[in-house]
Amino acid sequence: MSDKDLFEESGIIPTLAIGVGMGGVSVVKEFISFVEKNGIIDNYRFVAIDSNIDDLNRIIEFAPNTSKIAITDHQYDVMNLKKNCPYLHKWVVMQKGGALQERVYGRFLLDLHKEEITRTITAHIHDLSNLWKEKEGGGEKRGHIAIWIIHSLGGGTGSGSFPALAIYLQKIVKEILGNKGITPHIYGVGILPSGTNITDISTATFTKRYFANSFAALEEVKVLAAASDVAPVTLKLPFHGEPIQVTERPFERYFLFGIDEELTTKLRKEKGEMVDDYLSHANKIIVTMMFALPQYPKGLENLWKDVPSPFASFGESELNIPIRLVKYLAGENDLLGPVIDENESVKAELRKLVIDAMKEFLRNLNESFLEDRALAVFQEYRLLGLAYFVGKLQNQINKLQINIQSEYEEELDTWWETLRSESWSCDQIERAGVVGLEEKHNLIVELFNSRIEELVRKLDSLLVSPLKKPDLRERKEKIEKILHDLEVLKVKTLKVRTLKQYVDTKIGEKLSLQNRDSKEKILGVASIVTFARKKDAYRQNVLKKRLGLSGSGRVLNxxxxxxxxxxxxxxxxxxxxxxxxxxxxxxxxxxxxxxxxxxxxxxxxxxxxxxxxxxxxxxxxxxxxxxxxxxxxxxxxxxxxxxxxxxxxxxxxxxxxxxxxxxxxxxFIDYTLNLSIEDVKEYNIRKAEYVQNKLKEKTDIAGPIGTIFAYPEWFPKDPLVQEVYLDIGSES
Incomplete structure (x- = not known):
């Protein structure tokens, strides 16, 4: 399927996601992973912007269709540049290493790299617009492009640079797409650090500066959202550049998503690994929302036309449908069968089969017979039944081998001692000394055969009285029976030993059981029993546990x-x-x-x-x-x-x-629409503290509280901003 066909049939439209600051870049990373797993990355482009190059490279390694832009100040004479930048106040610390929660410095770093950012975004917009070109004929198709800017509201880089980036982006897309019949849809996603679940943030253990920053960022987003021909918003450029007049909102919608900072800090202190899970879940929620919203069935041009406010909040939950896992469990059930330990009647049936098998086994000492019995048990009782059966069978064969071996050894010992006491054999026995079982058997056979030969000679001799020959013949037959019985015992001992070895190491050939990990066939009692136990343990402790849990939080099974x-x-x-x-x-x-x-x-x-x-x-x-x-x-x-x-x-x-x-x-993505910034409880609490001049002391701001604003030109009548920018009121 071609790229064009893919986004036409699935509802996916060409999309650019720009993450700015560490929060936004982390979401971009999750978005890249999401579209790669779904095989649709060709319809997406990504830009990751951050002022900390180490964080940027750590979060975003190599990724297709992705550009990384480090907006650092390392190569600039920032002290000299500061003099010519109208929005930098005297309390700004020229960081040399990132914005570090200083919002206005985040704006400054973005402006330093404005040309590189413009070039990069322009290239990606051209790429996405070309996806709408017909494959044949070179014509163009009318369509839409979705563009996202994702940032955190509480830090320095993402929070400070979002408004300017949105304005620059609006200008870029108008220039590129204005005459192409392609409609751009620009959306913002603000990640809001929240502390409204605690009584007083002055007692909080997390970074309080986040909340002052997020209040100022929301104020600026609110100003930007109100831009119109009647009430234009002026964006000052650094270094005496010509200001930009913004006469319409540079984004269609602005989505707010909350992070519980108290919980994040608690997890980071108590269970460090869990904070990553919490933040990863949060990023997944944002990514799912960004993926789903452009697929609105009636088209983005008709999305929420009846909702005048651009502000929305959203949440998401997931219903997991583990069909493959259930089928895997079903396959394991079919292989393993029921748990034998909990079923006395089945155990009794299997024990009877072992007894019957042993009776038959004693009648025909035969490997094929045992293999057929094992196969029949497996077909009826499955792997756990087979493991129980072969385990019991092995015990019985072990006992049989011990008994037959003992009988054989006792028989040899008896005749050894008997021959030691006979005049015709005692010398050879004494000379043999201590010998092994096989040597003992061979010597006994040799002596008895010599005795038989002697008896045969006497029977054939004319010198022996015919009256003595019946006795000689009886003695010969008796010795022949001894030799026969000894040979039978020996053969039986060797056969049982061979069969025991077969049961121990080879039984299971007809079952075709195979270990998936090692690709080895499962042969022999120990392998079958171990394999069955491991399989059953995995079924009980992993598969059934996962399917028996309902999950928690955003994911439900x-x-x-x-x-x-x-x-x-x-x-x-x-x-x-x-x-x-x-x-x-x-x-x-x-x-x-x-x-x-x-x-x-x-x-x-x-x-x-x-x-x-x-x-x-x-x-x-x-x-x-x-x-x-x-x-x-x-x-x-x-x-x-x-x-x-x-x-x-x-x-x-x-x-x-x-x-x-x-x-x-x-x-399930739940949207709350038609909000105003004033509907955000976090904003209202911080607003009250700001107006009452309490926000500075509660959030540990070093300079005047007005320094939290990155776009002071938008608040010319605010006395706390005027305290930082003495001439701002006169400029308005």
């Missing part, structure tokens, strides 16, 4: 009962071989409609919880005019199971079924 997990099969009982979709999953594994409703409701609630629930004023507070909308992203296979569920009654639901999307997931 529809948990299966022990009875269901014991019964799934590819050939019998609860047959899952045909299972392909969520509907199959619910029906085959016996989920009731009540269960299904509960699962769907749980996912909707979780997607809300993963929102800005710590920052949006949702705890009983009245928002301006919010509207909730739910996007469900799924593979087309699952669409039928996501019909008119009772849980959807209170909201508008948009389904995005795709042939290319992961066939073992359904994503």
């Amino acid at each position: 529809p948990a299966l009962s022990e009875d269901i997990m014991n019964s799934v099969s590819l050939v019998r009982d609860i047959n899952v071989a045909h299972m392909k979709s969520l509907a199959d999953y619910f029906q085959t594994l016996k989920f009731s409609q009540k269960d299904v409703d509960k699962i769907i409701k749980n996912r909707i609630e979780q997607s809300r919880d993963r929102h800005l629930s710590v920052a949006i004023g949702s705890g009983g507070e009245i928002l301006t005019n919010p509207r909730e909308e739910l996007f469900i992203l799924c593979n087309m296979l699952h669409e039928s199971a996501l019909g008119d569920n009772i849980a959807f009654a209170s909201m508008k639901v948009v389904k995005i079924p795709s042939q290319t999307y992961n066939d073992e997931k359904v994503e």
